[in-house]
Amino acid sequence: MYYAVTFALIVTMALALARALLGPTVYDRVLAVNMLGTKTVLLLAVITFLFGRPDFLDLALAYSLINFIGVLAVLEFFRGRARDEHPGDGGDR
């Protein structure tokens, strides 16, 4: 029963990877990484039940918290870089 969902999730991970490789702008790539992260959380949750070991759900929970930090780090990186290119703007760019 879980095989169809797992297959859909893995194919979507491949599509997100394609977007990360193609995306002309850098925000496309960040979008793709975020999408891959949430798909990984869902994949981990589904495979936990595929294997029949519910105590592995801790990984999905950990990863759903960590994924957010990666995206925010990237945005902080851009904000810092934009602020350095236009000093005195106070980070409004």
Place this chain on the structure above:
Amino acid sequence: MTVFATLLDILSWLLLSVGGLFVFVGGIGALRMPDLYTRMHAASVTDSIAPILIIAGIMLQAGLTLASIKLVAILLFLLLTGPTASNALASAALLAGYRPGNAKPLDEEARQ
């Protein structure tokens, strides 16, 4: 008893399949949409409706155990952080000079 179990199985299978369909549709949308913001819109489908359906489907199989509580927690965190990340990304892209509907950014330096 077994009729109830079969009904639960069919319902869970239905939820998982529709969730998988939404994930797939969102993935194709993220690949084929023309603009950054429309791609974000497509990717957010996979972050909002698809986890609800998939995790609901799994919860019906798990029953009333600790695993269900963990699944509710996972769903809660996904629904909390997914739209926030999209918002943060869209704000950053807008502040960097990308306008919706216009394929080229105003600030050429931010282009990679």
Place this chain on the structure above:
Amino acid sequence: MIVVFGVFLLTLLLITAFAIVRTPNLFVAVMLTGIFSLLLASNFFLLDAADVALTEAAVGAGISTVLFLGALALTAERETAPSSNRLIALLAVSVMVVAIIYATFDKPRFADPDAPVHRHVAPWYLEKTPDAIDIPNVVTAVLGSFRGYDTLGEVFVVYTAGIGVLFLLGKSTARRQEDLDDAPRGLRHYLIPRVVGRMLIPFILLFGLYVQFHGDYGPGGGFQAGALIAASIILYALLEGENRALRVLPRGLLTGLIAGGALLYGAVGVAGMLLGGKFLDYSLLADNPVSGQHVGILLIEAGVGITVTGVLLSIFHAFAARGRF
């Protein structure tokens, strides 16, 4: 069917690795490294190695991306043109690849129960763990007790890495003027991420503590917990500015954590000796040997978690102090 999924993920891994090597833009390479780590964690999970998958997800996809971005903020974004003489390197790598592929022809089949690696110490550990240590997670039993000396070495490796980075980057004395005031920096113009992020921080901390102490019963342990707790403080630093995160856990305290965790581990080992046994002999730490093992594993995992937290946060602050965070 699992094999099909595994092969599919490995193919994606190969494509990502190829793209990381070929792209000249370092920022794209950092993003793709995050994707690589995610795919690798999924692969480990498919192979039923949950502890490794948790460590890879927490450290590789979360903290490593942040540290790489911190390093990238200090350098240029495009890689310099590679040197022209790469033919020798290409030849050496090709010879090694052919040799390794030839060597895999003699390997036993995947998950063969008669393979030598499954007949040597693994059945002994599986048999002895319920009697001697009595915890459900055999990985923690092997890591903490049967091979505790190796884990001591690993803690000291992490400790050395932290000290090394502090020697290289250290405290930057030439700070810019705006770093000296206490105004909130970080993503202050993004209200929604700030609110949501601040709501999440206590949960990540709580989950880190859960993973630390739950390592006996499920996937978890000191390394993963240290990474999660460091991730929560890094989230705070990203949202509110690095100097506020330094007020929460100042640099002196972080250095104390780095040394304190390793010291705790060594102290448990020496305590075993002082009570009459050998180094890292936990059986003497409590009334009966099994409780002694539990106490010993608890203390050394705490030591590992403390050191890993201190090291990851010190490295983050070392980069952030010099860069544009």
